[in-house]
Amino acid sequence: MDDLLGKVLDLQGAWTASNTDEMRRRGIYIRQDLPALLRERSSELADALGVTLDELGVEGRDGTGLKTEIPWVRVFGREQSPSATTGWYVVYLFSAAGDRVYLSLNQGTTVWNGGEFKARKVEDLRARVGWARPFLARQVAGRTDLHEDIRLDARTPLGRGYGPGNVVAIEYSREALPSQHILITDLLYMLGLLQTVYEAERLAPHIPGDPAPEVLEAEQSAALVAGRRHCRAARPARSGQGFRLTPQERRAIERHSVAMATAYFEAQGWSVKDVGDREAFDLLLKRGEERLHVEVKGTTSAGRDVILTRAEVEKQRRYYPANALVVVHSIALDRTGTEPVASGGVLHCTSPWEIRDEDLTVISYAYRTAVGGEGHGVQNALDVLASGSRQEEQNPITAM
Template identity: 75%
Template sequence: MDDLLSKVLDLQGAWTAQNTEEMQKRGVCIRQEIPDLLREQSAGLAEALGVTRDMLGIEGRDGTGLKTEVPWVRVCDPVMSPSATTGWYVVYLFSGTGDRVYLSLNQGTTVWTGGDFKARRIEDLRARVGWARPLLAEKMATRTDLCEEIRLDARTPLGRGYEPGNVVAIEYSREALPAQERLLADLCYMLGLLQTVYAAERLTPHIPGDPSPEVLEAERSAAATAGRRGRGASRTGRSGQGYRLTSAERQAIERRSVNVASAFFAAQGWKVQDVGTRESFDLLLKRGDERLHVEVKGTTSAGHDVILTRAEVEKQRKYYPANALVVVHSIHLDRTGVEPVASGGNLHCTSPWKIADEDLSVISYAYRTAVGRDDGDAEVQSALEVLKKGPRRASPALQAPAGPQ
């Protein structure tokens, strides 16, 4: 193992995007030799990650077509991390200068919206790192050789892009690579940390830095309605892309947010009426001659984005300035019982609520096609007339001969 890592590091000095002889040698080592060696150790690695051997994912990549500056070999649960662009995994990252390799607990830098991949912002990657590190604090306390920052010395943006996604890493210098036994022990240790992250991810409805579950669900639903091929959900309700709320969980969050908002306004002397089942808004408030039409949104996320229907936007613009938007964010959702239980939450109220066009993002469009228009109908009718007349007979000059000439 140490010989293979050293071989890749030696070839890093000859990096070029072209498929030169050196890059071909590097590719064989990254895509075949290192993964094959790790597969020979799959029983111990799978045990460390808490999965069966057939559920252990091992792969290496050095670029398709053009060769990447920072090649990698990763180990993961492919259900939780279907590709290197999504989810959490443990990965060997080779520096651009070839003087060090990191064994990093890292993450994908994109999120699947249902229609395409969207790059995560650096601040979102760091927020996810900030969520993961406290989970590992106790286990990390036993090691003094861990680093929270990695330096890949890459010249390309893609190579540098791995750095903000690092949760924790072990650095190996080319001059002091440990023996295979130590390298495998370190890999098992890092996979144990990854198992902890996976376990926490299965239970949490929202990880800081992720899009809100409501926005992701709307994007996925819009993509499915439009006939876009989607990524299947995992056994955990995730596929490395973010948690998908069940109907019961959505209802629990909605009830909690309406209850919090109702208590908030009642404390201010408003008479609160829940009209959400029959109106395009949630609460009708009365206080003397005053009226307030309130839209309530609840979310387990930080509440930076919420979903509005077209009817909600149109009605709230009509009610302005006698209207309000209440966002109850950071709701805690307990999924351990038979039924989900929502609690907590922080309330933010905007009133009067003026909806500006620049604050609205289009998730999908309803497009009027030519079907049903006059010109489309004419084309259809013409085709139908041809069908009614039956197949045309070929003219004598074009008919095939009946037999040999």
């Protein structure tokens, strides 16, 4: 294995996007030889990762068509990371100069939004890294060879993108590549770290840096209803990045956020009535001659983005300024019992709540066709969502 890593590193200095003889040789090492060598130890790798043999993935890539500056070979769980653009995995990353190779616990640098892959922002990648590292504290204690920063010296944007996604890595110098025994031992250790991240991800209601689960679900559902052939089915509720909430989890979050909002307004002397079952808003407040129509949104995310239906927007615009938006964000969701339990959270109230067009983003349309002789045209937006960054108390809270 050390011989194959060395051969790839020796060819890095000859990198070009064209498929030269050197790049063809590099491709054979990356796509065929190294993965084949690792698959010979599939049982060990699967045990270290805590998955079955058929759930273990091993693959290498050096570019389709144009050759990439930084080739890689990764080991992963197929459910948790169905592609290199999503989820967490352990990956060999070869520096541009060929002087070092990293064994990195890394992540996909794009996210699926229901219609296409979008590049993750660097700050979102770092937020995810910051979430993952504390779970590994006990396992990494005492290891002095782990790096939080990696230096690939890449010239291309794609190559530079791997750095912010790194959680921890082991660096191997070309001049001092260890024996195969040490390399495999290190790989098994890193897969143990990856297993810890997978388990933490399974239980996490939301990971900082990820889009809000409600937003992902709305976008994916809209794409499915629209019959998008390339719309990928949402992953199971506990499978990690991009996961959807179950109906029971949504109800737990909703009940908890409405209870928090009710207590908040009662403390201010309002009489509070829950009307969510029959109105396009959640709470009707009375205090003397005053009336307030309140929309309540609960989320396990940071609350920058919430989903609004067309009816909710129309109603709140009609009620303004006798209206309010309450967002209870950062709710903790305990999934360990038979029923999910929501707790905690931070309440943010916007009143009066003015919904401005620039804070709304349409995610789906109903289109009137010429079928039936009624003409055609855009009928209306099925769902809308507010987008931006959080405003002051008198302005609409941001949502996506």
